[in-house]
Amino acid sequence: MKNMPSKPPIVFPQEQRSLTELGERLRLARKRRQLSNAVVAQRAGISRGTLYKIEAGNPSATLGSYVRVLAVLGLEGDLQQLAADDRVGRKLQDLSLEPSPAAKRNRAAPLAISREDPA
Numbered sequence: 001m002k003n004m005p006s007k008p009p010i011v012f013p014q015e016q017r018s019l020t021e022l023g024e025r026l027r028l029a030r031k032r033r034q035l036s037n038a039v040v041a042q043r044a045g046i047s048r049g050t051l052y053k054i055e056a057g058n059p060s061a062t063l064g065s066y067v068r069v070l071a072v073l074g075l076e077g078d079l080q081q082l083a084a085d086d087r088v089g090r091k092l093q094d095l096s097l098e099p100s101p102a103a104k105r106n107r108a109a110p111l112a113i114s115r116e117d118p119a
Contacts, residue, residue, distance in 0.1 A: 011059045020057030022066075027055040029073045044068035 011019070030040050041051040046065050053061040054069055070076045 009059050016057065016059070018057075019059055023055045023057035026066075026069055026073065026075075029075060030055075033073065035073075040069060040072050043072040 030037070037048055037051050037055075041048045044051070044065070045068060050061055050065050051069065052058075054066055067076065067079065070078060
């Protein structure tokens, strides 16, 4: 039985815009370096068709292919910025670390101290 091609991933419009913009930035970076698409594809170990997909923002291009192209262009350090500032995750974590309302009430309640002398 032949492997059927997998369905393309579902990509929402905002995500597609991000991919398209990334592809355009990579295309411009390639051109600024005066590298042909054949040279970048060869150095990245991908086909020219895959490079065309990346530069077009096609969601079927693999993340590994993007990483290889970034490396060829000397931009692999930019990957360290992806998801580096997880503000939402930190906020959720901070909320889970806060004491519960009951714990806050118990901590705020003064301790009852007996003034009787145990004699």
